[in-house]
Amino acid sequence: xxxxxxxxxxxxxxxxxxxxxxxxxxxxxxxxxxxxxxxxxxxxxxxxxxxxxxxxxxxxxxxxxxxxxxxxxxxxxxxxxxxxxxxxxxxxxxxxxxxxxxxxxxxxxxxxxxxxxxxxxxxxxxxxxxxxxxxxxxxxxxxxxxxxxxxxxxxxxxxxxxxxxxxxxxxxxxxxxxxxxxxxxxxxxxxxxxxxxxxxxxxxxxxxxxxxxxxxxxxxxxxxxxxxxxxxxxxxxxxxxxxxxxxxxxxxxxxxxxxxxxxxxxxxxxxxxxxxxxxxxxxxxxxxxxxxxxxxxxxxxxxxxxxxxxxxxxxxxxxxxxxxxxxxxxxxxxxxxxxxxxxxxxxxxxxxxxxxxxxxx
Numbered sequence: 001x002x003x004x005x006x007x008x009x010x011x012x013x014x015x016x017x018x019x020x021x022x023x024x025x026x027x028x029x030x031x032x033x034x035x036x037x038x039x040x041x042x043x044x045x046x047x048x049x050x051x052x053x054x055x056x057x058x059x060x061x062x063x064x065x066x067x068x069x070x071x072x073x074x075x076x077x078x079x080x081x082x083x084x085x086x087x088x089x090x091x092x093x094x095x096x097x098x099x100x101x102x103x104x105x106x107x108x109x110x111x112x113x114x115x116x117x118x119x120x121x122x123x124x125x126x127x128x129x130x131x132x133x134x135x136x137x138x139x140x141x142x143x144x145x146x147x148x149x150x151x152x153x154x155x156x157x158x159x160x161x162x163x164x165x166x167x168x169x170x171x172x173x174x175x176x177x178x179x180x181x182x183x184x185x186x187x188x189x190x191x192x193x194x195x196x197x198x199x200x201x202x203x204x205x206x207x208x209x210x211x212x213x214x215x216x217x218x219x220x221x222x223x224x225x226x227x228x229x230x231x232x233x234x235x236x237x238x239x240x241x242x243x244x245x246x247x248x249x250x251x252x253x254x255x256x257x258x259x260x261x262x263x264x265x266x267x268x269x270x271x272x273x274x275x276x277x278x279x280x281x282x283x284x285x286x287x288x289x290x291x292x293x294x295x296x297x298x299x300x301x302x303x304x305x306x307x308x309x310x311x312x313x314x315x316x317x318x319x320x321x322x323x324x325x326x327x328x329x330x331x332x333x334x335x336x337x338x339x340x341x342x343x344x345x346x347x348x349x350x351x352x353x354x355x356x357x358x359x360x361x
Contacts (some may be wrong), residue, residue, distance in 0.1 A: 051088075052108040053080045059186060060117065061147060062099040069097050069117060078104055085110065094118045099147065101125055101186035124183040131179075132301035133270060138177065146188045156190035166198050168221065171297030175224035178204045179303045204304075212314040216248060221297070227306040228298035232261035232270075239335060240309030246322050246337070248313055253323065257288035265299040273360055329354040 054077060060069060066089065074082040088110040089095050098120030104113065115121070127145040132138045139154035146153075156162055163173040177197050184196065205220050213223050230243045247257055260275045266284035280287070286295040312318050322337040324344035329351045338344035 049109055050080055050107050051085060051110040051113045052078055052104045052106060054078060054104075055106045056104050057123070058102050058104060059147070060097060060099050060102065062187070064097050064099065066095040066097050073104075085114075089114055098122075099187050122185050122187070125186050126181050127184045128181040129177070129179055129301075130303055132177070134300070135174065138301060142193060146184065146186055146193065148188075148190050153190045153193070156194060162191070162194055166194065169297065171295075172221040172225075174228070174298040174301050175221045176201050177301045178307075179301060209307075209311055212311040215314040216311070222294055223307060223310055224302055225294050225298045227302035227310045228300045229257070229259050229261050230310060231302050231306040232264075232300060233259070234333070234335060236334060237305055237309065240306055241312045241318050242320065242322065242337060243325060243335070244306075244310040245313045245318070245320050246325050249321065249323055251293065254292070255323065256290075256292050257294070259288045262286050262288040262295050262299055265295075274355055327351050 056076070056078065058072065058076070058078070060072075064072075070079075070082060070086060073079050073085070079085050092111070092114070094114040094117075096118045098117065100120055100122035101124075102116055102121075103123040125145050127142065129138060129141045132141065135157045136150075136154060139150045139157055142153050143150040157173070158170075160170050163170050166173070166176055168176060176194070178200055180200070182196065182200065184193070188196070210220065213220055216223070218226070226244055226247055229247060230240050233243050234240060247259065250257055261270075263275050263279050263282065263286075264270050264272050266282045266286040267279050272279065280289045283290070285291055286299065288295060320337075321339055324338040324341065324347075325335045326344065326348045328334050328336050328347075331354065336347040338347060
């Protein structure tokens with residue numbers, strides 16, 4: 001029986017897959033191919049497919065949800081396919097959103113864009129401030145570059161404890177800020193802004209600048225105070241060191257500064273074109289017609305040019321013996337310098353006559 005040929009043929013035939021079996025296998029293979037292809041395409045689309053159709057910058061406030069971000073991007077025309085954006089985020093666990101300033105580039109794939117928001121890969125902003133007279137103005141300018149609003153920034157700038165942490169008083173606090181352009185993150189808090197300015201202040205006041213200040217006999221805060229008066233007196237760089245020298249000479253001689261910008265600051269009106277006796281009567285420690293020495297602190301946030309010009313008076317070659325100056329009667333914005341009161345009075349009379357002729361009160 002073991003050698004029966006018919007039995008062997010029957011057994012061999014049973015090992016062959018039936019037509020139905022082959023059909024099922026092919027169907028399964030086809031289904032797997034379709035599923036695998038779909039998965040592969042989705043993975044490829046996630047890694048390399050275009051999600052972003054236009055370039056731009058987006059600020060995402062603290063507390064923004066993924067749904068709010070999706071609507072923000074869709075409404076602004078950044079997304080090629082909002083539904084696919086949501087699908088990719090869900091399937092890849094990328095629904096977290098970090099606040100910040102983000103740069104979107106046209107052609108950016110889903111993975112890159114989603115991970116940018118998920119992990120908080122912000123683009124720094126370039127914060128610039130200059131020509132700052134008051135801390136209110138500084139708060140307003142800074143609020144254009146970071147998430148915090150001007151009211152929150154101003155509360156921090158006006159906080160005596162914040163000034164004390166920087167080793168300053170409320171009056172000398174403006175000397176902390178060095179006008180320039182800085183790279184910061186949009187999510188920087190007001191206190192982080194002050195901390196950053198402390199680092200920049202310490203970096204600016206290097207050994208060379210501190211040595212010049214010592215040779216003049218002043219601290220960095222006092223130099224900033226002199227420079228703040230200088231910049232309010234003249235915008236001409238060629239005059240700044242001369243103007244600073246006049247004030248330093250007067251301080252050394254024990255003379256009152258009699259600086260008109262300090263009176264305008266005391267009165268609270270920087271637009272005054274002609275300082276009158278009623279203005280000089282203002283009782284304030286900033287009124288340098290009434291009080292000898294420097295005012296309590298800077299009357300504005302002086303720019304680097306004014307600080308450098310003031311420090312330059314430490315150079316023996318820049319020294320002079322002027323004790324007076326006043327605006328020239330030609331209204332050029334420049335000044336006439338004098339060594340004696342008689343010479344100064346002649347310059348002042350000529351300027352006053354021109355003011356009268358022009359009807360400036």
